[in-house]
Amino acid sequence: MHFRDFLARFPKSKLAGNAQYWLGESYYDLREYPASLEEFNKVVKRYPKSRKVPDAYYKRGLTYLRMKDPRRAALEYEKLIENYPKHRLFEKTQKNALISLPRRFRKTQVTFSISYILSGLELFRPLFFSPPPTLAG
Numbered sequence: 130m131h132f133r134d135f136l137a138r139f140p141k142s143k144l145a146g147n148a149q150y151w152l153g154e155s156y157y158d159l160r161e162y163p164a165s166l167e168e169f170n171k172v173v174k175r176y177p178k179s180r181k182v183p184d185a186y187y188k189r190g191l192t193y194l195r196m197k198d199p200r201r202a203a204l205e206y207e208k209l210i211e212n213y214p215k216h217r218l219f220e221k222t223q224k225n226a227l228i229s230l231p232r233r234f235r236k237t238q239v240t241f242s243i244s245y246i247l248s249g250l251e252l253f254r255p256l257f258f259s260p261p262p263t264l265a266g
Contacts, residue, residue: 146172146179153188162192183213 132152136145153168169192172185190205 146176146181149176150179150181150185150188153185157188157192160195162196166192183209186213 132148132155135142135148136152139145142148149168149172153165153172156162156165156168166189169185169189172179172181176182186205186209190202190209193199193202193205
């Protein structure tokens, strides 16, 4: 039985999320990245309680990297880091999140998590995105 057949026959099964995930993995291995993203998205949306949701976030990140979209990859890694801090992929995800940053941010050894980077960005956001002060005449 193929994954699609299983999903068609048993869409409410406890294993449906796993089947959906492995369908995404199959497309990923075939380098059909848009199709793999679609299947990993279904894992997250249709089976939010599945044990494969964190893996789907991780693979979505890898898929975006393969598609040369590091910004979206970092967003996927951020979701895994924020929502599943005790997951077995946590450390690997932190490393991949840093790798997905532009080279100019990776010149020095970074030893803290992406969540610290993001909280720092929030702290300094007003400096970067506020209009400059005007000089009083």
